[in-house]
Amino acid sequence: MSTPTAAGVSVMDVSALCVLVDVLRDRGYAVIGPTVRDGAIVLDELDSAERLPFGWGVTLDAGTYRLRRRDDGAAFGHAAGPQSWKSYVHPARERLWSRDGDGPVVAADETPRRPYAFLGVRPCDLRALGILDRVLGQGRHPDQGYARRRDGVFIVAVECIEPGRTCFCGSMGSGPAAEEGYDLALTELLDGSGSVSSSPGTPTYLIRSGSPAGTDVLAELPATPADAELVAHARDAVDAAAERMGRSLPADGLRELMVENRESPHWDDVAARCVTCGNCTMVCPTCFCTTTEDVTDLTGEHAERWRRWDSCFDLDFSYIHGGSVRMSGASRYRQWITHKLSTWHDQFGSTGCVGCGRCIAWCPVGIDITEEVAMLRAGSPDERTTAGDGAEGPR
Amino acid sequence: MTDTSARRLPTLAVWKFTSCDGCQLTLLDCEDELLPLAGQVRIAHFLEASRESLPGPYDVSLVEGSVSTPDEIDRLKRIREVSGVLVAIGACATAGGIQALRNFADVDEFRSVVYARPEYVQTLDRSTPASAHVRVDFELRGCPIDKRQLLEVLTAYLVGRKPNIPRHSVCFECKARGTTCVMVAHGTPCLGPVTQAGCGAICPAYSRGCFGCFGPVAVDGAPAANVTGLVERLRALRMADDDIVRALRTFNSAAPEFSDAVPDGPSGRTR
Numbered sequence: 001m002s003t004p005t006a007a008g009v010s011v012m013d014v015s016a017l018c019v020l021v022d023v024l025r026d027r028g029y030a031v032i033g034p035t036v037r038d039g040a041i042v043l044d045e046l047d048s049a050e051r052l053p054f055g056w057g058v059t060l061d062a063g064t065y066r067l068r069r070r071d072d073g074a075a076f077g078h079a080a081g082p083q084s085w086k087s088y089v090h091p092a093r094e095r096l097w098s099r100d101g102d103g104p105v106v107a108a109d110e111t112p113r114r115p116y117a118f119l120g121v122r123p124c125d126l127r128a129l130g131i132l133d134r135v136l137g138q139g140r141h142p143d144q145g146y147a148r149r150r151d152g153v154f155i156v157a158v159e160c161i162e163p164g165r166t167c168f169c170g171s172m173g174s175g176p177a178a179e180e181g182y183d184l185a186l187t188e189l190l191d192g193s194g195s196v197s198s199s200p201g202t203p204t205y206l207i208r209s210g211s212p213a214g215t216d217v218l219a220e221l222p223a224t225p226a227d228a229e230l231v232a233h234a235r236d237a238v239d240a241a242a243e244r245m246g247r248s249l250p251a252d253g254l255r256e257l258m259v260e261n262r263e264s265p266h267w268d269d270v271a272a273r274c275v276t277c278g279n280c281t282m283v284c285p286t287c288f289c290t291t292t293e294d295v296t297d298l299t300g301e302h303a304e305r306w307r308r309w310d311s312c313f314d315l316d317f318s319y320i321h322g323g324s325v326r327m328s329g330a331s332r333y334r335q336w337i338t339h340k341l342s343t344w345h346d347q348f349g350s351t352g353c354v355g356c357g358r359c360i361a362w363c364p365v366g367i368d369i370t371e372e373v374a375m376l377r378a379g380s381p382d383e384r385t386t387a388g389d390g391a392e393g394p395r
Numbered sequence: 396m397t398d399t400s401a402r403r404l405p406t407l408a409v410w411k412f413t414s415c416d417g418c419q420l421t422l423l424d425c426e427d428e429l430l431p432l433a434g435q436v437r438i439a440h441f442l443e444a445s446r447e448s449l450p451g452p453y454d455v456s457l458v459e460g461s462v463s464t465p466d467e468i469d470r471l472k473r474i475r476e477v478s479g480v481l482v483a484i485g486a487c488a489t490a491g492g493i494q495a496l497r498n499f500a501d502v503d504e505f506r507s508v509v510y511a512r513p514e515y516v517q518t519l520d521r522s523t524p525a526s527a528h529v530r531v532d533f534e535l536r537g538c539p540i541d542k543r544q545l546l547e548v549l550t551a552y553l554v555g556r557k558p559n560i561p562r563h564s565v566c567f568e569c570k571a572r573g574t575t576c577v578m579v580a581h582g583t584p585c586l587g588p589v590t591q592a593g594c595g596a597i598c599p600a601y602s603r604g605c606f607g608c609f610g611p612v613a614v615d616g617a618p619a620a621n622v623t624g625l626v627e628r629l630r631a632l633r634m635a636d637d638d639i640v641r642a643l644r645t646f647n648s649a650a651p652e653f654s655d656a657v658p659d660g661p662s663g664r665t666r
Contacts, residue, residue: 038580038602039602042575063578064582082579083573271621276621283570298434298435300554308571309567309570309571314562316561316562316614364578364588365588
């Protein structure tokens with residue numbers, strides 16, 4: 001990791017975020033970013049920076065996510081929301097083609113749409129987009145729909161200085177610093193440093209460009225060159241975040257661990273808790289599996305082919321002639337975690353996990369991938385701590 | 396395509412057993428698709444729509460309601476004999492319905508308390524799904540069933556393909572429509588993780604937990620849905636066993652995955 005030179009880094013105050021959103025919208029982007037809705041910080045199209053979740057944070061644990069008020073004005077003081085950017089570049093449902101009678105096959109809707117600008121992409125999610133690019137956007141048969149949506153996406157990354165309790169990007173080497181794959185990168189400072197107008201709790205932003213498009217946008221923002229001391233201060237804050245990860249998943253020998261434990265009795269232990277609902281795969285920013293469905297109207301004259309997210313936890317996912325291959329919950333959980341942490345390397349040359357912690361927080365029964373790996377390493381299912389610590393009572 | 400006026404249209408019959416009629420009304424609720432449907436099938440018996448009843452046999456029979464009287468057993472068997480394809484529709488026909496709460500209690504006791512002349516009431520001590528008595532070709536879940544799913548089953552039959560009726564959890568539908576998980580984010584008890592999709596995840600979209608109207612996720616030959624795993628989590632969230640049992644004892648109370656999930660529950664009874 002190279003420390004950015006002060007010459008390449010600017011500083012701006014919180015009002016500049018409004019300018020940033022306006023500039024992006026003026027350039028024709030649909031700006032997607034975090035906002036508060038339904039008791040969570042979700043992703044949505046933003047018409048103004050005012051919709052960012054200023055002053056909101058989250059408390060995370062296995063199976064638990066709670067929105068909370070912060071005692072500062074942070075816009076990016078949160079982690080592991082219920083969606084990932086996957087929802088935009090690889091949507092849950094997509095029509096591939098349609099056909100009327102004996103007429104021509106009409107490909108999916110290719111009418112031009114506004115390109116996306118993603119505001120607030122965490123380093124773990126930057127890595128996830130890079131993984132999706134490799135899986136869906138490259139290779140011999142790139143996914144055309146993915147390529148169309150992904151092409152020209154403007155990415156504003158935000159580095160992490162306050163990891164959540166379910167975060168472990170430090171273990172996966174995907175954060176908390178933004179290294180590549182962004183147009184602009186922000187570091188949000190909340191300690192009052194960096195600006196004469198800022199008091200503690202009012203955010204100040206360091207901003208740097210990672211692409212010509214980023215440089216172009218940055219030129220329109222009310223930002224001034226940052227001095228080296230402030231840049232070093234921000235760098236220290238990000239580095240310190242690496243030491244404060246809520247969880248860890250040591251990468252050493254992980255790939256082999258999964259292969260060696262194919263017949264571990266631990267899978268039955270997981271299966272006793274896992275309800276095979278599939279949430280982990282849907283919130284995962286890299287799980288990409290889909291299935292296709294052909295639909296017809298009542299006359300059979302109009303036919304459409306749709307693609308939708310599928311999951312290795314769905315029994316029909318492994319359905320072949322005669323039945324489903326992976327019937328037990330144990331085999332389905334094993335498939336998911338083994339692919340994610342081990343066979344993904346064989347297939348795509350990297351791990352499939354970026355350490356965002358969503359599968360931990362959004363598992364309704366609180367199964368924790370880092371804990372399951374630790375138990376596999378220990379070789380014993382008996383040392384499990386009870387899931388659900390920190391959960392609130394029923395309402 | 397064949398000219399519809401020249402070919403014999405498949406006949407459709409709709410039968411009611413112990414039920415509220417809500418599922419068969421879903422057929423009338425099809426509105427925009429009702430006329431196109433009438434152009435593809437001959438509706439031969441559907442008393443909610445017409446008093447006209449054509450004699451069988453019928454290509455497709457939709458069976459609504461549970462079996463809860465001795466007479467219904469015989470009637471269901473006769474319907475099976477005159478039906479090509481028999482589709483059980485709704486929680487009553489697929490799991491016994493809410494009236495299967497009797498399965499956990501003493502029907503004679505109910506009868507004596509509720510009716511002035513209990514000897515006039517002929518009833519079975521259990522409410523059971525159609526599949527307990529006859530071969531069922533397809534089960535369409537829900538209380539009530541979903542109109543899009545009903546049309547999908549009929550459409551698939553008409554063109555000779557497999558219906559796209561997913562056999563996964565309601566969570567798939569919440570995630571697809573971008574609904575924040577009410578259990579994880581609000582601490583609201585929700586049966587969605589073990590309940591079969593199909594409704595479009597209506598309740599969580601209104602910040603309610605799933606009531607389990609579509610019954611436990613179940614596939615023939617596969618291990619039962621791990622409802623016990625969800626019960627353990629609800630207990631960890633400090634939900635009382637009594638409340639957990641009540642949550643599981645609604646429209647699909649007699650589905651074994653739901654009825655057996657809390658074997659020693661205070662309200663539970665050995666059947």
